[in-house]
Structure formats: structure tokens, C-alpha cells
Amino acid sequence: MKNLEDKTKNLKLNTFLLALVAGLIWVKLAFIYFQFRVNNYIAPPGDDPANHLEKVANLLAGKVSFSYPFLFHYLVGKASIFSQIDLMEAFVKFTPVLIVLPAIAIFVFAWMNFGRLAAIVAFTIALFASNYPILAYADGNYPNILSAGFFMIISLSFLSKVIARGGWANYLMFCLFAILTAMSHHLSIFYLSSIILGLLIFFGIRHFLYRDVKNYKPLLFFIVTMVAVFLLLVLTTSLREPFFAFVSSLKASKAALQESNYFTKLLDFSDYGSLAGELVLNGGLFAMLYIISCLFSKKYNKEVKISLIFLAIWFLAIFIFSRFSFVLLPGRFARELAPPLAIAIGFFIADISRIIESRNKKLIYFGIVVIIVWVNLSQVNAGSYRSPEFFNKMIRFAITDKTDSSQITLYTPEKSLIISNPTTPYLPFASSRNIVFIKASDTAGSQQLARAIKYYEATHVFVGTSSWPKPDPVAYPFFKDYEEISDGMERIMNNSTCSFEEFSTGSKLYQITKKCLSDLTK
Numbered sequence: 218m219k220n221l222e223d224k225t226k227n228l229k230l231n232t233f234l235l236a237l238v239a240g241l242i243w244v245k246l247a248f249i250y251f252q253f254r255v256n257n258y259i260a261p262p263g264d265d266p267a268n269h270l271e272k273v274a275n276l277l278a279g280k281v282s283f284s285y286p287f288l289f290h291y292l293v294g295k296a297s298i299f300s301q302i303d304l305m306e307a308f309v310k311f312t313p314v315l316i317v318l319p320a321i322a323i324f325v326f327a328w329m330n331f332g333r334l335a336a337i338v339a340f341t342i343a344l345f346a347s348n349y350p351i352l353a354y355a356d357g358n359y360p361n362i363l364s365a366g367f368f369m370i371i372s373l374s375f376l377s378k379v380i381a382r383g384g385w386a387n388y389l390m391f392c393l394f395a396i397l398t399a400m401s402h403h404l405s406i407f408y409l410s411s412i413i414l415g416l417l418i419f420f421g422i423r424h425f426l427y428r429d430v431k432n433y434k435p436l437l438f439f440i441v442t443m444v445a446v447f448l449l450l451v452l453t454t455s456l457r458e459p460f461f462a463f464v465s466s467l468k469a470s471k472a473a474l475q476e477s478n479y480f481t482k483l484l485d486f487s488d489y490g491s492l493a494g495e496l497v498l499n500g501g502l503f504a505m506l507y508i509i510s511c512l513f514s515k516k517y518n519k520e521v522k523i524s525l526i527f528l529a530i531w532f533l534a535i536f537i538f539s540r541f542s543f544v545l546l547p548g549r550f551a552r553e554l555a556p557p558l559a560i561a562i563g564f565f566i567a568d569i570s571r572i573i574e575s576r577n578k579k580l581i582y583f584g585i586v587v588i589i590v591w592v593n594l595s596q597v598n599a600g601s602y603r604s605p606e607f608f609n610k611m612i613r614f615a616i617t618d619k620t621d622s623s624q625i626t627l628y629t630p631e632k633s634l635i636i637s638n639p640t641t642p643y644l645p646f647a648s649s650r651n652i653v654f655i656k657a658s659d660t661a662g663s664q665q666l667a668r669a670i671k672y673y674e675a676t677h678v679f680v681g682t683s684s685w686p687k688p689d690p691v692a693y694p695f696f697k698d699y700e701e702i703s704d705g706m707e708r709i710m711n712n713s714t715c716s717f718e719e720f721s722t723g724s725k726l727y728q729i730t731k732k733c734l735s736d737l738t739k
Contacts (some may be wrong), residue, residue, distance in 0.1 A: 234333055238324060238340060242317050245344050248596070252607040259619060260643060261308045262568045262602075262611035263695055265357025267642035270304055274296070274646065277304075283459030284466030288361040305647070310656065315362040316354050322370035330524035331375045331564045338586070339563025347413050347494040349555035355611045360682055361549070361662075364401035368394045369409050370556055373690040375412070377527045380420060381520040383432040388439060403467060404546065408535065410552060413440065413532035416527065422546075429519075481542045484551055489539075493555040494600060496593040501558025502564040504565035505532060507564035511568070524696040525564070532557040610688070614643040617684040617722040622647035624720045625679060633676045636669060638703040640681035642695050652679070657698035660705025663713070667737035670729055678715070678727040680706045711736055 252258075260266065273290045277298075285677040294500045297307035328336035343349075353362045371393035378387040383419040399406050417437060434729065451460045490498040508525045512518055516524070532554060539550035553734040566586055573579050593599045602608050618641045625648040629635065636659075637644060645652040670678070680703065690697040710717070710725065715733035718726045727733075 230333070234337060237337065238321075241341065242321070245317055245320075246313065249316055251381050252456060253309065253313070256607060256609060257308060257616075258608070258610075258612055260305060260612060261357065261358030261615035261617065262613075263314050263353045263606035264613055264642050264695055266308055266312070266359070267357075267613070267646060268310060269293075269357065269359060270643070270646045273304055276524035283462040285365075285463075286360060286400050286402055288397065289363050289402070293359075305643075312356070312359055315359055315366075317344060317349045318362060319347075319350050319370070319556060322367045322374075323559055326370055326374040326377075326445045326556075326582060327560050327563045330377055330527075331521070331560075332728045333565040334570065335560075338566045339560045341560055342500075342557040342562055342590060343556065346496045346590050346595060346599070347496075347555045347559060348491065348595055349493055349552050351595055352492060352552060352601055353603065355608055358549075360402040360611060364398050364405035365408050365553055366556070368397040368401060369405055369630075372398055372409065373412065373527075373531065376416070379436055380416070380430065380432055380527065381523045383435060387735035388524050392443065403463070404549060407544070409552070411538055412531050412534045415530045419526070419530055420595050429524075471660075475487060481545055483540060483547050489551050489554065491601065492552040493558060493596060494593065496599075497558050497562070497587065500562045500565075501532075501554075504531060504558070504561035506570075507565050508561055528557055528560055528564075532561070550712045554646070608684075612685065613641050614647065615684050617682070618643065618722075619647065620682055620722050621679075621720055621724045624649055624718070625723075628718050628726055629677055634673055635677040635679050635726075636673055637679040638681055639696055639699050640683050644679075644681070655702065657705070658708065660702050661737075663709045665735045666706070666709050667734060670734060676729055678706065678729060679709055680710055680727070680729070682723040684714070684722075709737070 230410070245369045248630070264486055269290060270284060272287075273280070273294045275289050276287065291302075293307060295312060296303050296311050300310075300346070302310070320340050323343045324336045324340035326711070327339040350362060350366065353366065358538050372391055375387045375391035375394065378384070381389055382475050395409060420430050420433050421437070424430040450456050482490075495723065508529055511525055512522055529693065535550050538544050539547045539554070541547065544550060570582060571581060573582055573613045591598070595601075596603050596607065602611070621640070622644060625644075629650055631649070632651075634653065635648075636653045636655050641647075653675070655666075655669050659665050666678075669675070687696045687699050691700070707725075710727050713727070713733055714736045715727040715729060718729070720726070
């Protein structure tokens, strides 16, 4: 009878906890969507969404490319079709949901390894006090959030259970979510691989010295077998072509990143807090020290200690790679420290609460925790993209840009090729036209511009205006030399004999004819 009562009580508690999680997610999303409603955003923030929009459009048109993992683009494309809205609107309406995914995955990991209380604390801190998902979203790193912020964390949840307990169900779920990670984002594969490598090295040494990790050999055999099977499939089946196309794209991305040291430079330690969140970083580092002390305590069973070691190695592997520029995006690795640190805080706060016996003292204790989280609320009291501006500085497509895009579509044939100044990266997608953004050297004089027109076989020249301030061109190279290019194009085309349409925004679209092109070369 008592056992039945305990099960009923446990079920009610779990139901309440899940309802609380759902309620907190609703609060977070309501706050995010409020920003879009108040500021009338017609495009998501950041530059990357323009590239992702193009990839989704190509996928829906049957143009399959293996140069980039496709899962995110496939899901958004299907959501757009199902909801019967255009892709731009689909991105605006659906992508904010990505912001809450890391917190959900953190909740799953913490519950599976450290229990309900640690899970709800880690979830709340990750949801409301971490900069990680907000920064990733504002930059348009959608596949990265889905992959490293959701699938990878759940994959690691089951991997920790594989090491602690074994079990084919855990192996299967670990493998499934690892595959979903790989299908969503290329850099996330490197995150996951580095963590797995760190775990294999540590537990391999421990197993060699103490023979107390009984699931190590089966895990090592499983991973080696999976890698061997994958390589065999790549080398002997039709997977060979997409795999090498993917590798080629990685090489191209590497070359592009190495052109500028902005993305490859190492961060100062003082900058880590701005990426993970100050509470998450400082509280998480303290919690990690507490976790190390717990490893020497006899009050924790072997399974809990394995989970604590797992969490520490997860943190250490990502941190080490964040200190090397050869990974090309060390800042991304620094940002990925937020999940293990949030989980560490959850474990620490839950563990300390067990020492407190008095109910009133526990209420005071958790009241203090709530106040600390409230003071560190991202977008309200702390972190990036805070109220009242929110994502305003990251919006790259305004009403004026939409007007220009519509007018370009109206005044140009479908197969036109248009050269343009870098007004917005969304212009090719929004206008459904082939648009080339030219360099400053192409606008040094009329002859240089004429050469560019001939080289690209352009039918039109678009000189766009912009109603929003341009961002740092070092961080966002699309806008490099914007003023110089715009001024040069305007000066040259104003003195040309090319006919043009002037839009209500002040932008001008010039039609290139043989005569006006000839005049430009003089």
C-alpha cells in the first residue's frame, strides 16, 4: 500500500514539474515573441538567416546540396508548407522556438543524471540567465542551436547512462541523437567528437588502472564499430559523393574564416561571461570546484560519480578547444560552455538543499536563488540584446528593403542578373533575382564598374539606400566598404546614360544597354 502511495505521489510530483517547465517555456517564448510584435520585425535577426533561407528554398525546389547538413532546413521547409506561409514568415514565426531548446535538453540531462531538483534548477538558469541561446539566435546560428544545443546534449545524456549502466536502449538512443547531431550542423560533430574523445581517454586510463568501469570496453567497441561501418559505407556506397562534397565545403569554410582573424582569434577570459552569461560562468566554475570535491566523498554512489566526472570532462573538453585558434571558431566553443556549467549549478544548488533540514530555511534558500536568477535575467537585467532595443541592431531587413525587393521583382525579368551595393544580405532571396554584391575596387571608376558589368553579364545595376545603421564590417564582412561602394556606384551611375527607375525609398535600378555600357567604358 505504501509503495502504491509513493508511486502516486511521485507521479503527481513529476506531473507538476513538467507543467512548471511548460509554463516557464511559455513565459520565455511570450517574452521573445513580444519583441517581434512591438518592433514589427519582418525578418529574423542576424546575417546567417539569409543563407539559411536560400538553402531551404533550394531544398524545396529539389536542389539538394550535400555541402551542408540538411535537417534544420528540411524541418523549416516542411513547417512552411504545413502552415501555408512563405519562408521569410516561417523563419520569423518558428525560429524563436530554438531559444528554449538548450534549456529543455539541459533539463533532460540533469534529470537523467542528478534528479528532478537539479533538473529544474539547471533548466531555469539556462532558460532565463544564460546568454548562449540568445546570442546564437541573434547571429542566426539555427542549425548550431538545434544540433549542439539540443540533439548533442540529449545524446550525451544517454552516453552518460551507457558508461554508468550499459543497456542497449541507452546505446540506441545515444547513437540516434548523435546521428541527428551530425545531420544538423557540421561544427557540432566536432563538439561531440571532442567530448567523446575526452571521455574515452579518461575512462580508458581509469579502467586500465582500476578496472572499475565495466562498460568501458563495450562502449569502445561500439564506437569503433560505428566509425568503421560509417567509413565502409562512405567508401563503398553512394554516400561517397555527398561525404566528399561535405568535406570540400568544410575546406572552403576554413579558407574563408582564415582570411580574417576576427573569428579565429582567441577570446580574453573576461569575455567568456558575455557568451555564457555571468551567472552561468561564475556560478558554474564554482559548482565545478564543488563537483571535484564530491568525487572524494563517500556519500555519492558510483553512478553519480560517473555522471559528475562525465560533466567535468564535457566542460574541460570544450574549454580546452576554446583556447586554440586552429578550431577556427574558438568563440563558438566558449559559448558552448554554458550547458555543462548550468547543469553543474543545478547539481550544486540541489545538493546543498539536501543539507538544509528546516522547511523555512529551504524556502529562504530557494528564495535567494530566485532573486539571484532574477537579477541576472538575460535581455532584462543582464546579457546581450536587452530591452528596450532587443534585436534592433541585428535586423538586416526592414520595410524599405522589402519595398526595394518588390520593386526589383516588378521591374526585372526572372532571369536578370543584377549587381548591387551591399544593402542587405536578404535581397537575392526577397527579390527572387540573381544578385551579385560587388567590391569596392569595382566602383573606383566608370571603367572598373563597366568591367564588372561585363564580367557578370549584368542586365541591371541596383544602387540601394538603407534605413538602418550598418554593423561592424569586421564582424560582419558582408557590409565591408558599404559607404565606399554605395558612393562610388551612385556617382558613376548618376553620370551615366543608363535609364533608371527610382523607388519611393530613394533607391535606383538602372537598366544596362549596349549604349550606356559603351558610354561607361569611355
